[in-house]
Amino acid sequence: MSVQTKATIASFGGKLLKLSHNASSTNCEMAFNLYLPPQTTTNPLHKVPLLIYLAGLTCTGDNGAEKGFFQHAASEKGIAVLYPDTSPRGLKIQGEDDSFDFGSGAGFYVDATKSPWNKGYKMYSYITSELPKTVFDNFKQVDPERISIFGHSMGGHGALTLFLKNPGKYKSVSAFAPIANPSKCQWGRKAFGGYFGDDEKAKWAEHDATELVKKWAGEPLDVLIDVGTSDNFYKQGQLLPENFVEAAEGKGKVNVRWQDGYDHSYFTMATFADDHVGHAARYLLA
Amino acid sequence: MSVQTKATIASFGGKLLKLSHNASSTNCEMAFNLYLPPQTTTNPLHKVPLLIYLAGLTCTGDNGAEKGFFQHAASEKGIAVLYPDTSPRGLKIQGEDDSFDFGSGAGFYVDATKSPWNKGYKMYSYITSELPKTVFDNFKQVDPERISIFGHSMGGHGALTLFLKNPGKYKSVSAFAPIANPSKCQWGRKAFGGYFGDDEKAKWAEHDATELVKKWAGEPLDVLIDVGTSDNFYKQGQLLPENFVEAAEGKGKVNVRWQDGYDHSYFTMATFADDHVGHAARYLLA
Numbered sequence: 001m002s003v004q005t006k007a008t009i010a011s012f013g014g015k016l017l018k019l020s021h022n023a024s025s026t027n028c029e030m031a032f033n034l035y036l037p038p039q040t041t042t043n044p045l046h047k048v049p050l051l052i053y054l055a056g057l058t059c060t061g062d063n064g065a066e067k068g069f070f071q072h073a074a075s076e077k078g079i080a081v082l083y084p085d086t087s088p089r090g091l092k093i094q095g096e097d098d099s100f101d102f103g104s105g106a107g108f109y110v111d112a113t114k115s116p117w118n119k120g121y122k123m124y125s126y127i128t129s130e131l132p133k134t135v136f137d138n139f140k141q142v143d144p145e146r147i148s149i150f151g152h153s154m155g156g157h158g159a160l161t162l163f164l165k166n167p168g169k170y171k172s173v174s175a176f177a178p179i180a181n182p183s184k185c186q187w188g189r190k191a192f193g194g195y196f197g198d199d200e201k202a203k204w205a206e207h208d209a210t211e212l213v214k215k216w217a218g219e220p221l222d223v224l225i226d227v228g229t230s231d232n233f234y235k236q237g238q239l240l241p242e243n244f245v246e247a248a249e250g251k252g253k254v255n256v257r258w259q260d261g262y263d264h265s266y267f268t269m270a271t272f273a274d275d276h277v278g279h280a281a282r283y284l285l286a
Numbered sequence: 287m288s289v290q291t292k293a294t295i296a297s298f299g300g301k302l303l304k305l306s307h308n309a310s311s312t313n314c315e316m317a318f319n320l321y322l323p324p325q326t327t328t329n330p331l332h333k334v335p336l337l338i339y340l341a342g343l344t345c346t347g348d349n350g351a352e353k354g355f356f357q358h359a360a361s362e363k364g365i366a367v368l369y370p371d372t373s374p375r376g377l378k379i380q381g382e383d384d385s386f387d388f389g390s391g392a393g394f395y396v397d398a399t400k401s402p403w404n405k406g407y408k409m410y411s412y413i414t415s416e417l418p419k420t421v422f423d424n425f426k427q428v429d430p431e432r433i434s435i436f437g438h439s440m441g442g443h444g445a446l447t448l449f450l451k452n453p454g455k456y457k458s459v460s461a462f463a464p465i466a467n468p469s470k471c472q473w474g475r476k477a478f479g480g481y482f483g484d485d486e487k488a489k490w491a492e493h494d495a496t497e498l499v500k501k502w503a504g505e506p507l508d509v510l511i512d513v514g515t516s517d518n519f520y521k522q523g524q525l526l527p528e529n530f531v532e533a534a535e536g537k538g539k540v541n542v543r544w545q546d547g548y549d550h551s552y553f554t555m556a557t558f559a560d561d562h563v564g565h566a567a568r569y570l571l572a
Contacts, residue, residue: 010548069355259296261301
């Protein structure tokens with residue numbers, strides 16, 4: 001698929017490309033950002049690994065690129081960073097723009113099965129297949145054999161579930177304040193009810209990190225998770241990382257760092273950005 | 287003057303305080319942000335120096351705090367960062383919200399003399415006097431004896447002029463893409479004409495870095511300036527750093543770094559943020 005370049009912005013020695021393409025899985029034009037670190041220009045034959053950042057509710061691909069500070073370490077380590085959007089846009093489905101936590105900006109990284117959302121709310125297919133294929137087809141400097149994933153909040157849910165559903169596809173996973181057990185929280189129940197309907201046990205469990213990790217049979221896990229102790233959404237019970245930790249027992253390492261006084265914002269991510277890129281780098285550059 | 291705390295946000299080990307106060311110089315409530323590095327909490331008796339960041343056209347105190355990544359180095363060095371707004375707000379002067387380059391968001395760090403703008407467009411007094419006094423009165427961890435200043439675009443103009451008009455007040459100055467000779471560019475001529483009227487030689491020259499530096503009689507200068515070679519506003523002749531460099535001949539060091547491919551955005555500032563905070567740190571922590 002062809003890609004349109006809307007802007008090329010210098011950032012930390014590399015280039016942040018503002019791109020878009022017509023995506024068949026989501027049935028609309030999708031904007032995304034791709035950071036190419038300096039190593040891709042100094043040596044055109046050098047291939048760099050790819051780290052995918054999945055953003056949270058209400059975000060686009062711009063928030064992480066502007067406020068996450070991920071390019072800082074990605075530049076140093078030589079890692080490309082992909083910043084996708086969080087949902088299809090402008091499908092003209094009734095109600096798609098009515099809530100911050102459902103529809104536009106809230107695709108939850110699932111393939112909706114319930115009408116009318118199944119007409120384009122296919123963010124699982126888009127992120128696991130169509131978008132990376134588009135990137136690898138158009139940017140030969142990016143190595144399709146080395147991909148890691150991380151994300152924030154709804155995107156932390158996305159990162160954990162995509163990692164757990166596809167053993168071996170991603171070299172590593174980490175998350176900031178992930179919605180770790182969506183079947184048990186208000187945001188997740190609304191989204192899963194809307195995108196899948198109420199057949200809870202089957203479809204919901206297939207996209208719930210806490211359910212998925214119970215069945216994990218891959219290599220021992222090494223998951224980095226940061227949660228701020230002043231995160232209001234944690235306090236509201238939207239994140240439930242404890243459930244994930246309990247469910248992951250015996251499956252490897254789940255390092256939940258409780259960050260004193262930190263909230264749910266991009267200020268938290270900027271602060272610990274180097275750690276998360278570094279976590280990915282240990283696997284991507286191994 | 288008393289200060290209202292609207293939010294306290296953890297950032298790079300310190301605290302970003304979102305504050306406001308009723309300012310008499312600008313005749314309205316002014317929002318600002320103050321970053322207190324971790325050194326202020328680990329040792330309450332330890333005083334940290336202050337670095338003032340002046341933002342550009344259309345900005346508030348939030349842009350630098352969210353996208354400049356100045357906290358990254360400020361945290362490490364132990365420097366407080368002050369992020370003021372760029373103009374008074376809501377004075378209900380006719381036309382104040384009509385342009386991006388005049389009125390709201392475009393105070394140009396001058397004290398307007400022309401009616402009706404002289405009713406509150408007193409950003410020079412606000413930044414050099416009222417705001418720092420408010421900070422030092424309310425935050426005893428910040429040392430009033432050690433202040434540096436830097437800024438971007440209109441704020442780069444502000445940083446250079448405030449530094450040059452007040453020998454010894456600021457320990458150092460640096461700028462990203464400053465409007466370095468406002469009397470000679472469209473933005474500056476519109477602003478100075480509006481705030482001062484057309485008495486060019488007197489008032490305009492008093493707030494033009496290129497004119498001011500000619501008369502500099504203080505310590506030899508050490509000014510760091512970054513300008514991107516892909517900065518469209520540079521290409522339009524809004525910045526004119528060459529004029530400043532020429533005028534500063536014999537006054538010390540003016541290090542203009544032409545950053546290849548970089549533009550006028552916060553991505554440029556984030557990339558070189560550590561260098562500018564480091565430049566200030568060499569003087570503030572000397």
